[in-house]
Amino acid sequence: MIVPENPMSNAPKYVIRALRAWFGTHEVLHGIDIDIRAKGVTAIIGPSGCGKSTFVRCLNRMHELVSAARAEGRVELDGENVYESDVDPVLLRRRVGMVFQKPNPFPTMSIRDNVLAGKYLTHTHRREEAERVVESALRQAALWDDVKDRLSAAGTSLSGGQQQRLCIARALAVEPDVLLMDEPCSALDPIATARIEDLIHELKERYTIVVVTHNMQQAARISDQTAFFLQGDLVEAGPTNTIFTKPKDSRTEDYITGKFG
Amino acid sequence: MTMHSARDLPKRTSLKTSARGGYKLRERVFVGACLAAVMLPVLMLSSLLVRMVIDGLPRLSWDFLVSFPSRKAELAGILPAAVGTLYLIVLTALIALPLGVGAAVYLEEYGKKSRLALLIEVNIANLAGVPSVIYGLLGLGLFVRTLGLGRSLIAGAATLALLVLPIVVVASREALRTVSMSTREACLALGATRWQTIRQVVLPEALPGILTGSILALSRAMGETAPLVVVGALSYVTFLPDGIDAPFGALPIQIFNWVSRPQKEFLVNAAAGIIVLLGMMLILNATAIVVRDRMQAKRSHRT
Secondary structure, X not given: OOOOOOOOOOOOOEEEEEEEEEEOOEEEEEEEEEEEOOOOEXXXXXXXXXXXXXXXXXHXXXXXXXXXXXXXXXXXXXXXXXXXXXXXXXXXHXXXXXXXXXXXXXXXXXXXXXXXXXXXXXXXXXXXXHHHHHHHHHHHOOOHHHHOOOOOOEHHHOOHHHHHHHHHHHHHHOOOOEEEEEOOOOOOOHHHHHHHHHHHHHHOOOOEEEEEOXXXXXXXXXXXXXXXXXXXXXXXXXXXXXXXXXXXXXXXXHHHOOOOO | OOOOOHHHOOOOOOOOHHHHOOHHHHHHHHHHHHHXXXXXXXXXXXXXXXXXXXXXHHHOOHHHHHOOOOOOOOOOOOHHHHHHHHHHHHHHHHHHHHHHHHHXXXXXXXXXXXXXXXXXXXXXXXXXXXXXXXXXXXXXXXXXXXXXXXXXXXXXXXXXXXXXXXXXXXXXXXXXXXXXXXXXXXXXXXXXXXXXXXXXXXXXXHHHHHHHHHHHHHHHHHOOOHHHHHHOOEOOOOOOOOOOOXXXXXXHHHHHHHHOOOOHHHXXXXXXXXHHHHHHHHHHHHHHHHHHHHHHHHHHHOO
């Protein structure tokens, strides 16, 4: 069988141009231009308050959920501007999964129902598929062996690191193309963090992953591309190796060598 | 950094209890006063309960529970009043819960800070302070007369529903507020709509709180007398209501009627009636607590 070569395979997943974002009258992103490669891991680094969380929240239009928050500019996902007026953010978010800083499994649901929550909510739930979906999502999130005997236990009965992997499984169950992770390890201990990092390494074969982190060692360990944000501007972006060894901008160098931040 | 010389060091004071002086006595007096504040209402309440039980318990029998009223005190029973109260509470819940929770969802989830929401909020805050007899007059004017429901169960239940509505709204809003932003965001990020998020994630999490507040409000409505008197509940009913448009009696009305009779035997009936009313309230409140605890237990230790 001949697999036709996908002409889009080298095209970036996201093309972002002149992206600006506000909370009320306070502008937190001052015109960001960046391409995000398909597959692989892009790390967003920068000191607190530099706009890195806001930036990823603009990629699935979660930013606008906060009252008085707004954004403008072009955020093209596979060539389609998600800020076009006829784009439904609900449908966008089904293609762009998100994992948050604090593990947030649904407290009223079992482990199993947490994984299936997205399927129920998007009406793509098929009873005969449910077991397969649960197992495959939990396996992808490296949680299956921990929980396979207690799928009906409450999601909140797991440890912090397990809860975060459950949240990853929940996001993967709806089969997104992109996985946004907003400081996914900042509430976890070093061992749980290492497991999540291993997991990110496995998942990047299949998904485009954007990880916000305040931990530069983590960015260096897990990412292929790195973007450095400072006070609402993108200072520098490129292959992680280059950013960490030969940064072009002195501010990047100062940050990664620990002179500030 | 400042330098410390010997004379700056604090004086060593005794650690013995006796060195504390007046503090201890004052503390004891204060604790005593607080205890008295707790004990006084408890004593009053228990003296009421004891008195009722002593007076009423001998009268409380199966016959009393299943008999209709009578001119003869020893034959009179509480059945129509108890059944009327039961129907009233169920109907009140059916009306007040959807309305109250709906209003709370609008105010908390959709209408935040909008002018309409502000107007509704002010209204609800004011409604909670309106005396219950005024609700009775409203019910008489609106449900009994204007809507032509007559002096029926449904008119009584609608009036009581108005009475508890502000409490249900406030309790539901509190419960909705306890659901974290993080849970809502998790749901929205999965591609759920606002409504799906509320329906599938927010409401289930808030439900124990909504139920607790609402059932407490309902048990208060159960004992309300004034609005039912105005709406026209009967105190001498010789039949059971056969529909929501039927005339009805209620426990507080029956008790009030018995108390106001000159014969001493009817006072005993009133005491027995109070035991029945308190018993029903206790069952309702206990249900609320059991339901809430079971829901919460299911959540935290389901294994």
